[in-house]
Amino acid sequence: MADRITPREKDFSQWYLDIIQHAKLADYSPVKGCMVIRPNGYALWEVVQRELDKRFKETGHRNAYFPIFIPESFLNKEKEHVEGFAPECAVVTHGGGKKLEEPLIVRPTSETIINSMYSKWIQSYRDLPVLINQWANVVRWEMRTRPFLRTTEFLWQEGHTCHETEEEAMRETLKMLDIYRMFIEDVLAIPTIPGEKTANEKFAGAEKTFSIELLLQDNKALQGCTSHYFGTRFAKAFDIKFQSREGKQEYVHQTSWGMSTRIVGALIMSHSDDKGLVLPPKAAPVPVVIVPIQKKGGENSQVLETAARIKADIGKKVTVELDDREGFSPGYKFTEWEILGIPLRIELGARDLEQGVVTVAPRVGEKVQVKIAEVEAYVEKGLATLQKDLYRKAKTFMDANIHVEDDYATFKKRLESEGGLYLLPYDEKDTTFEKRLKEECKATIRCLPFNQSGIPGERRALVGLSY
RNA sequence: CGGGGCGUAGCGCAGGGGCUAGCGCACCUGGUUUGGGACCAGGGGGUCGCCGGUUCAAAUCCGGCCGCCCCGACCA
Numbered sequence: 450m451a452d453r454i455t456p457r458e459k460d461f462s463q464w465y466l467d468i469i470q471h472a473k474l475a476d477y478s479p480v481k482g483c484m485v486i487r488p489n490g491y492a493l494w495e496v497v498q499r500e501l502d503k504r505f506k507e508t509g510h511r512n513a514y515f516p517i518f519i520p521e522s523f524l525n526k527e528k529e530h531v532e533g534f535a536p537e538c539a540v541v542t543h544g545g546g547k548k549l550e551e552p553l554i555v556r557p558t559s560e561t562i563i564n565s566m567y568s569k570w571i572q573s574y575r576d577l578p579v580l581i582n583q584w585a586n587v588v589r590w591e592m593r594t595r596p597f598l599r600t601t602e603f604l605w606q607e608g609h610t611c612h613e614t615e616e617e618a619m620r621e622t623l624k625m626l627d628i629y630r631m632f633i634e635d636v637l638a639i640p641t642i643p644g645e646k647t648a649n650e651k652f653a654g655a656e657k658t659f660s661i662e663l664l665l666q667d668n669k670a671l672q673g674c675t676s677h678y679f680g681t682r683f684a685k686a687f688d689i690k691f692q693s694r695e696g697k698q699e700y701v702h703q704t705s706w707g708m709s710t711r712i713v714g715a716l717i718m719s720h721s722d723d724k725g726l727v728l729p730p731k732a733a734p735v736p737v738v739i740v741p742i743q744k745k746g747g748e749n750s751q752v753l754e755t756a757a758r759i760k761a762d763i764g765k766k767v768t769v770e771l772d773d774r775e776g777f778s779p780g781y782k783f784t785e786w787e788i789l790g791i792p793l794r795i796e797l798g799a800r801d802l803e804q805g806v807v808t809v810a811p812r813v814g815e816k817v818q819v820k821i822a823e824v825e826a827y828v829e830k831g832l833a834t835l836q837k838d839l840y841r842k843a844k845t846f847m848d849a850n851i852h853v854e855d856d857y858a859t860f861k862k863r864l865e866s867e868g869g870l871y872l873l874p875y876d877e878k879d880t881t882f883e884k885r886l887k888e889e890c891k892a893t894i895r896c897l898p899f900n901q902s903g904i905p906g907e908r909r910a911l912v913g914l915s916y
Numbered sequence: 917c918g919g920g921g922c923g924u925a926g927c928g929c930a931g932g933g934g935c936u937a938g939c940g941c942a943c944c945u946g947g948u949u950u951g952g953g954a955c956c957a958g959g960g961g962g963u964c965g966c967c968g969g970u971u972c973a974a975a976u977c978c979g980g981c982c983g984c985c986c987c988g989a990c991c992a
């Protein structure tokens with residue numbers, strides 16, 4: 450028997466790494482901090498790409514691609530931006546065997562290179578809005594890395610838009626945040642807490658940063674994505690002006706928004722258990738697998754034919770795989786598909802056929818026998834139920850672990866013993882609060898939630914430990 | 917950069933001056949199997965992280981270096 454997955458109870462961090470190894474999602478690479486995303490893991494990213502890309506296009510965005518190399522001087526054009534990113538940039542100093550005249554930054558994010566192009570492309574209000582997204586890799590030289598959650602190189606999408614007015618840009622910023630929210634909740638079945646970042650935590654160069662915070666199984670928070678309102682700061686730095694309807698020269702109002710391969714880490718951590726990965730059906734590259742149980746030397750043709758017929762029926766609606774590999778016992782296959790997190794497994798052997806049924810085993814829940822004629826309908830319903838149940842379970846967990854707390858000492862004690870998220874009174878004029886949180890509790894303000902405090906008109910800070 | 921751990925077969929590990937370096941899993945061949953990680957038999961696979969030293973003899977002892985993982989500081 451292969452070595453087991455470390456139980457969550459024993460060592461959550463090791464459990465996470467074990468899931469990634471056992472489910473063959475990723476592997477360590479020869480380069481420190483970089484990971485190899487294996488086919489099983491990449492398939493999850495492809496789900497994210499497919500679902501988000503669809504939503505971006507439905508809202509009028511188009512994809513483009515900008516270079517990975519950025520002249521060093523570009524980064525220096527926006528003061529906060531360079532201060533934020535310069536320390537973690539990889540820099541190319543040589544090319545073609547010669548020292549470069551100007552070093553090239555490997556993009557940590559693409560605001561600068563994209564905005565340099567926007568300044569050429571935009572002349573008139575008729576050129577607006579510009580709604581561009583790019584799927585790309587970026588590099589940030591982080592000190593401490595962890596597969597999917599934080600790697601030196603990671604994959605993401607970054608949307609960069611330009612608008613005529615402040616109102617329109619702000620609407621875009623919040624619209625994209627909401628698209629992320631719906632995607633995370635509907636597809637990944639993870640409950641969300643959207644909100645605004647504090648001045649201290651906002652993106653380097655942004656006027657306002659919004660994020661979606663998630664609570665993982667170990668009661669720590671994770672930022673799932675961000676959406677920034679830039680105002681005209683980059684427009685001024687890169688001279689992106691347009692002639693307005695009134696004939697005046699004005700700076701464009703901008704946004705940017707991104708989601709990275711980190712979200713795959715969130716997906717892994719949100720639903721999985723000690724047996725392996727658990728995928729919500731909509732996030733599963735293959736939601737259904739059929740395992741025919743064959744008898745050596747017996748008549749398997751009927752089992753295999755029925756399995757193939759069921760596959761064809763179900764396959765009209767969802768992706769389904771037929772695991773007819775020989776030389777692997779049913780038990781081995783069951784375990785393997787469980788580690789891979791396949792939502793529904795259909796078992797089918799001679800014993801079932803005699804009764805005209807198949808055995809359906811959901812990844813979470815009990816096995817049931819279903820009449821062959823009803824399998825197709827059952828699968829559709831079963832997947833929907835599973836999707837809903839996983840979300841509800843995660844939501845129940847999150848709700849049980851967000852506490853409205855007025856007393857700092859009580860909060861501190863509670864955070865230490867049980868983790869979780871806390872809605873604390875927040876005064877943005879108190880500049881020492883965040884520092885105190887960090888030094889005394891190792892906690893950060895995750896965000897100022899839009900509507901979580903439950904007290905109308907009162908703004909509270911969502912505080913907790915995070916990745 | 918600080919703290920901890922580890923480098924021996926693809927993976928997980930044992931061996932701690934001496935004979936042909938070993939175990940489990942994985943892999944290959946043949947056979948028997950197949951309703952929760954099947955069994956039997958045979959087989960392949962090693963620069964014991966690297967460099968240097970001590971010694972008749974080093975995976976083993978000593979020195980140096982390198983690398984990786986985990987925990988902190990930085991962050992999507």
